[in-house]
Amino acid sequence: MYNGFIGFISILILGGVIYAKLWWDGSGMSWKFTKWYSLLFLIAALAVGIGIWVTGSAI
Numbered sequence: 001m002y003n004g005f006i007g008f009i010s011i012l013i014l015g016g017v018i019y020a021k022l023w024w025d026g027s028g029m030s031w032k033f034t035k036w037y038s039l040l041f042l043i044a045a046l047a048v049g050i051g052i053w054v055t056g057s058a059i
Helices: 001-024 032-055
Strands: none
Touching: 001 032
């Protein structure tokens, strides 16, 4: 279970770093983009976290 949590948090941090880089470059991101981007990375983080938790190893 602990490894699944680490996978979940790692994907969220990765998404945050990529988002911060895009924001810093001044891409002019809209609120709509931010919502879709957040939803996409939340789904990816859940998939990775649950996948690692169920299988007991990395996907």
